[in-house]
Amino acid sequence: MNHDTLGSGLVDTRAGLVDRAIFSDQQIYEKEMETVFRKSWLFVGHESQIPNNGDYFLSQAGREPVVVTRDQSGEVNVLLNLCTHRGMPVCRYDKGNAKRFTCPYHGWTFSNNGELSGVPLNTEGYGGKLERSRWGLIRARVARYYGSIWATFDEAAPSFEAFLGDMGWWLREFMMGPDGEDDGLEVIDGILKCEIPSNWKFGAENAAGDLYHDVSHKSVQRVGLALTGLRGRHTWDADKNKFRMLNITFPAGGHAVRGNLYEHAMREYFSQWGANPEVDEYFRDAHYARQKRVGERERLLNRGGVVFPNFVYNAANRTSVTTWIPRAPGRTEVWKWVFVPKNAPQVVKDVMRNYLLRYTGPAGMVEQDDFENWGSAQVGAESVLARRLPMNYQLRLGGEAKWAWPEPWIGAGALVDEGVSEHAQRIFYDRWSEMMTGQPRPFRREAAAE
Amino acid sequence: MTTETQEAIALPFHPELKVRVEDFLAYEAELLDERQFDRWLDLLDDDIHYWMPLVRNFEFNRPQDEYSRAHLDAAWFDEGKQTLLQRIRQIQGGDHWAEEPLSRSTHMTTNIRVAAVTETQITVKCRFLLYVNRREEEVRLFVGKRTDILRPVGDGFRILKRSIFLDQSKMLFKNLTTFF
Numbered sequence: 001m002n003h004d005t006l007g008s009g010l011v012d013t014r015a016g017l018v019d020r021a022i023f024s025d026q027q028i029y030e031k032e033m034e035t036v037f038r039k040s041w042l043f044v045g046h047e048s049q050i051p052n053n054g055d056y057f058l059s060q061a062g063r064e065p066v067v068v069t070r071d072q073s074g075e076v077n078v079l080l081n082l083c084t085h086r087g088m089p090v091c092r093y094d095k096g097n098a099k100r101f102t103c104p105y106h107g108w109t110f111s112n113n114g115e116l117s118g119v120p121l122n123t124e125g126y127g128g129k130l131e132r133s134r135w136g137l138i139r140a141r142v143a144r145y146y147g148s149i150w151a152t153f154d155e156a157a158p159s160f161e162a163f164l165g166d167m168g169w170w171l172r173e174f175m176m177g178p179d180g181e182d183d184g185l186e187v188i189d190g191i192l193k194c195e196i197p198s199n200w201k202f203g204a205e206n207a208a209g210d211l212y213h214d215v216s217h218k219s220v221q222r223v224g225l226a227l228t229g230l231r232g233r234h235t236w237d238a239d240k241n242k243f244r245m246l247n248i249t250f251p252a253g254g255h256a257v258r259g260n261l262y263e264h265a266m267r268e269y270f271s272q273w274g275a276n277p278e279v280d281e282y283f284r285d286a287h288y289a290r291q292k293r294v295g296e297r298e299r300l301l302n303r304g305g306v307v308f309p310n311f312v313y314n315a316a317n318r319t320s321v322t323t324w325i326p327r328a329p330g331r332t333e334v335w336k337w338v339f340v341p342k343n344a345p346q347v348v349k350d351v352m353r354n355y356l357l358r359y360t361g362p363a364g365m366v367e368q369d370d371f372e373n374w375g376s377a378q379v380g381a382e383s384v385l386a387r388r389l390p391m392n393y394q395l396r397l398g399g400e401a402k403w404a405w406p407e408p409w410i411g412a413g414a415l416v417d418e419g420v421s422e423h424a425q426r427i428f429y430d431r432w433s434e435m436m437t438g439q440p441r442p443f444r445r446e447a448a449a450e
Numbered sequence: 451m452t453t454e455t456q457e458a459i460a461l462p463f464h465p466e467l468k469v470r471v472e473d474f475l476a477y478e479a480e481l482l483d484e485r486q487f488d489r490w491l492d493l494l495d496d497d498i499h500y501w502m503p504l505v506r507n508f509e510f511n512r513p514q515d516e517y518s519r520a521h522l523d524a525a526w527f528d529e530g531k532q533t534l535l536q537r538i539r540q541i542q543g544g545d546h547w548a549e550e551p552l553s554r555s556t557h558m559t560t561n562i563r564v565a566a567v568t569e570t571q572i573t574v575k576c577r578f579l580l581y582v583n584r585r586e587e588e589v590r591l592f593v594g595k596r597t598d599i600l601r602p603v604g605d606g607f608r609i610l611k612r613s614i615f616l617d618q619s620k621m622l623f624k625n626l627t628t629f630f
Contacts, residue, residue: 189519
């Protein structure tokens with residue numbers, strides 16, 4: 001395969017077909033690192049992880065190791081965690097507080113804003129001529145968005161807001177407290193990290209809008225997880241108001257959201273935390289407070305989605321973020337941040353934390369079954385015989401999706417399908433293919449024509 | 451040489467109790483490995499706190515950063531009997547794909563030491579090795595330290611608190627579907 005054309009011809013979203021090689025081929029993986037990941041904005045963490053000057057934590061911008069710091073002037077920095085002299089990670093602690101990082105190899109020392117502040121033998125060895133400004137840690141462009149921290153190493157990338165497009169409202173809404181307060185979340189301390197034997201895209205496309213995979217979660221539905229007093233895993237199961245289930249995609253950026261659009265404005269609250277009246281009371285008040293703050297979009301329930309390529313979130317009381325860190329075609333590191341509303345009473349934080357830790361990650365009663373299934377899907381991606389058949393993404397294929405629908409305020413850049421559909425996955429792979437090949441894809445052209 | 455002035459470190463030693471505790475922990479491991487989950491659940495006190503913190507790489511002078519805090523921070527497990535019961539019911543339905551078909555496990559405990567004894571609580575420290583083999587090729591090897599608080603009940607014990615300190619910062623495997 002020619003490297004320049006890698007990625008073309010592998011994705012046919014008009015026909016709903018995706019070549020299995022994109023999940024298993026080493027050359028395609030390497031090209032993804034250069035194109036998809038290097039040119040995108042990537043989530044690296046949340047400001048509540050570094051409340052004080054000098055605080056830092058290690059993170060990943062895709063496959064690249066970074067250290068996220070709050071420097072002595074309070075600014076947030078995302079620095080490539082590799083010494084500019086010999087490439088050692090200069091910070092080797094998962095979190096802490098430091099004004100500077102000293103490389104353990106030769107002692108080059110960098111301040112927490114990345115500047116090279118000290119070099120052994122600076123006078124005797126370098127004659128005092130080392131260009132310090134050139135040899136600081138490599139700095140990413142940083143965007144701070146309602147508490148979340150994003151980074152890109154691509155100087156040519158658009159602004160973060162332009163990258164998000166109409167997805168911006170959903171990300172902003174996700175970062176709100178349940179009462180609609182902007183920047184209303186805080187991280188429960190500790191990032192859950194594990195490794196799954198599958199390609200990074202399985203997790204990403206699932207979050208884009210796979211409403212078809214209920215059988216995966218049959219067991220947790222049976223035993224129940226949400227504190228609604230009902231079985232099931234979602235708190236909104238207890239909401240009796242009528243809604244339309246939407247797959248809302250933003251083809252220009254490849255982002256997508258799963259959302260409920262409730263039929264009536266200002267709907268009443270149904271008890272969703274019935275097992276704990278105090279917590280239920282908090283969410284009742286928050287429900288009505290949010291309606292006043294959010295405006296006409298209060299009819300939407302943000303269930304979760306993907307910011308292309310590898311940031312996925314679960315919302316609707318399951319406030320958590322996952323990034324898929326591609327380590328190899330068939331090996332992905334999973335990082336999880338769990339959030340609670342920062343201004344909620346402690347009892348609410350406790351109950352949500354408990355719910356989320358049982359829901360998410362390798363010990364989560366929901367996501368264990370996802371990880372198992374994606375590991376199994378990888379078997380099919382690597383099978384020579386199975387590769388004669390592409391993966392099938394034909395569910396509700398055929399132009400049912402509509403722009404800026406069912407309400408115009410959903411956004412001119414939104415292409416929406418209703419119900420159980422693989423529309424969002426098709427958009428995800430359309431954008432992936434566009435970034436891999438540099439060629440505009442069908443859905444973007446439709447957008448331009450409208 | 452200062453050996454004559456050095457005091458011996460006196461550790462509490464409870465030989466009879468230790469034998470009974472060892473027997474109890476071996477029996478408990480048998481129940482898990484034989485998938486007798488309901489009988490295993492009977493060994494847990496109704497108020498059990500079952501906790502496995504996250505593990506971090508920490509600065510030498512910040513040892514408090516090594517483990518996430520119980521009841522406050524993220525954790526692999528931080529729960530009570532009701533959730534453990536739900537996990538067992540999930541496994542027992544034949545539709546929990548992460549444990550269907552069931553994995554094979556062998557629990558080994560060693561370095562068992564009765565660290566403290568009161569009338570109502572026995573603190574036991576040990577090291578564990580848990581081998582899990584799943585489907586054909588999947589192997590998970592968990593090694594770490596455990597501190598259990600046992601409550602004497604009649605001639606036996608109930609587990610009142612289990613703290614599991616796994617020697618991994620990043621979980622090297624995809625799932626934690628076995629009990630520790």
